[in-house]
Amino acid sequence: MLNLYSTILPERLNMADLGCSSGPNAVRQIHEIMDFIDEKRRQLGRTSPEFHCFLNDLPGNDFNTVFKGLPVFYEKFIAGVPGSFYGRLFPRSSLHLVVSSTSLHWLSQVPVGLHSGTNAHLNKGRLYISKTSPPGVLRSYLEQFQLDFSAFLMSRSQEIIIGGCMVLTLIGRKSADSSSDECCFQWDLLANALMDMVHEDLIEEEKVDSLNIPLYCPSPEELMHVIEMEGSFAIDHLETIEVEYNTSDDNDDDNDGNDMRGHQVAKTFRVVTEPMLSEHFGSGEIMDDLFYRYGEYLQEYFTRNKGAKLISVLVSMVRKG
C-alpha cells in the first residue's frame, strides 16, 4: 500500500472498503490507511492527497448509522455505495486501493447443487460442510466460492487502476480439507443444537435439512488458485492469521470465576446468524432456546479444545498491467 502511494503519488487517492457493515469497525480500516499514508507523505515532504473514500455494503446495511457516527474530519469526502461486491460498483479505472475485511467468506447464494432437483436436502441435518457431508456438498460449496470470488476479481479488475492495490481478509482455514474442524465446528455445533430441538419436537426436521449457510471458508491455496485463474492480479502477500475466540472484553469469566467463553461466542454468532435463522425457524423464545443450547455446546467444545482459534486469511495483490 505504501509502495502504491510512493510510486503513484496521486493528488487524489480513491479507496473503497467493501462489506463495511455499520458497527464501530465501519470506518476503522480507512482511518488507519489514511493515517498510514499521511505519515508516508510527511516523510516524502509532500502535501496530503485528497482522500475519496467509498463505503460499500449490501443495500439493507444501515448506512445512516455509519454516516451519523462519522468523526467530523471524514464527513466531506466519504460516500456510501450500496450493492453486492460480486458485481460492478465503481466506474472503470477509478480506484487506487480496495480493502475488504471479514466479508468475502459470505457467498452470493447457497450453492446451487445443495437444493436443486434430485439433490434436494443433500446436506441433511447439517448447516455447512461437515465430516458427515457427502462429497457433493464439499464440491458444491467450493464451486460456488470459485464462481463468486472470480466474479469479485473480474469486477475489481475493471475498477482498480493498473498498479493499484487490493487487501482482503476473510474467514478461512489452514487445512487442505474443507471439512476440517477448524472451520466447521461452529456450524456443526449449531446444527447439533437444532437437531436436539427437532428430537424434542420444537422444530421440524425438514427445516433443518433444507437450510444451508451461504458461506465458504477457503484455504490460502484455494484463494491463490482463483486469483491465478482470473489473471488480473499479482499476489504480493498471502498468510493465515490465528484470531482468538474471545469476546468484547478479554475476560470471559462470570462473577463466580467460571469461564463463559462458549456463551460469549454464542452471542457473537447470534448477532451474525439470527436474521437468517429466525426467518427460517421463527423468532423470539425459539431463538433464545437455540442460542442457549448452542452456548452450552460451545462451552463444552472450548473446555476440550482450549487452543481453538479462528483462522483468517489475508491476501494483498496488485492490479497487473
Ligand SMILES: C[S@@+](CC[C@H](N)C(=O)[O-])C[C@H]1O[C@@H](n2cnc3c(N)ncnc32)[C@H](O)[C@@H]1O
Ligand atoms: C462481518 S461484517 C464485516 C464488517 C467489517 N468489514 C469488519 O471488518 O468488521 C460482513 C459484512 O459483509 C457484508 N456483505 C456480505 N455479502 C456482501 C456482498 N455480496 N456485497 C457487499 N457486502 C456484503 C455484510 O452485509 C456485512 O455487513
